[in-house]
Amino acid sequence: MLVNLSDVLTSEGRQTSMEVPLEMTCFQSRMGSFEIIDKSPVQFTFTNTGKDKARVEGSVKLTFQTNCDRCLTEVPTILDLHFERVVTSPEISTEDEEVDDLSFMEGYQLDVETFVYNEIIGNWPAKILCKEDCKGICPVCGQNLNERDCGCDTFVPDPRMAVIQDIFKGDKEV
Ligand SMILES: [Zn+2]
Numbered sequence: 001m002l003v004n005l006s007d008v009l010t011s012e013g014r015q016t017s018m019e020v021p022l023e024m025t026c027f028q029s030r031m032g033s034f035e036i037i038d039k040s041p042v043q044f045t046f047t048n049t050g051k052d053k054a055r056v057e058g059s060v061k062l063t064f065q066t067n068c069d070r071c072l073t074e075v076p077t078i079l080d081l082h083f084e085r086v087v088t089s090p091e092i093s094t095e096d097e098e099v100d101d102l103s104f105m106e107g108y109q110l111d112v113e114t115f116v117y118n119e120i121i122g123n124w125p126a127k128i129l130c131k132e133d134c135k136g137i138c139p140v141c142g143q144n145l146n147e148r149d150c151g152c153d154t155f156v157p158d159p160r161m162a163v164i165q166d167i168f169k170g171d172k173e174v
Pocket residue numbers: 068069070071072073129130131134135136
């Protein structure tokens with residue numbers, strides 16, 4: 001959805017608030033593709049802050065279907081986003097260095113989907129864990145080690161050592 005900001009960008013002192021539904025059902029990025037299982041409408045407040053300039057404030061709460069990075073258990077990721085950005089009219093956007101990346105602006109219109117997408121990217125967690133001390137899965141049998149200990153020998157030799165061991169074995173055969 002596009003929100004026309006020409007009025008707020010050109011009228012001194014103007015402030016408007018609105019609630020916009022988010023169409024996005026899935027978040028796709030370099031990190032993967034994650035279904036959005038719950039979302040609030042996007043709350044926006046636009047405030048004129050000078051000639052051809054406005055502040056965009058607001059929030060949106062999103063729940064994504066994600067998996068623990070270590071044990072792969074399904075664990076939702078909730079992003080409660082609060083944002084504040086400065087936007088300008090297209091005439092001055094390239095001249096003002098204070099202004100953030102305005103890839104979500106199309107002329108005088110703000111593209112809500114792109115705007116929220118950028119906010120998600122900027123706030124996506126570096127690591128998704130079901131719990132802080134998740135033990136992960138056994139590399140041998142795949143057992144979720146949070147549930148029980150499988151007793152496998154999970155000692156993984158240093159690959160450089162493995163090469164040396166192979167050399168020894170070769171010597172014995174000669
Ligand atoms: Zn886990």
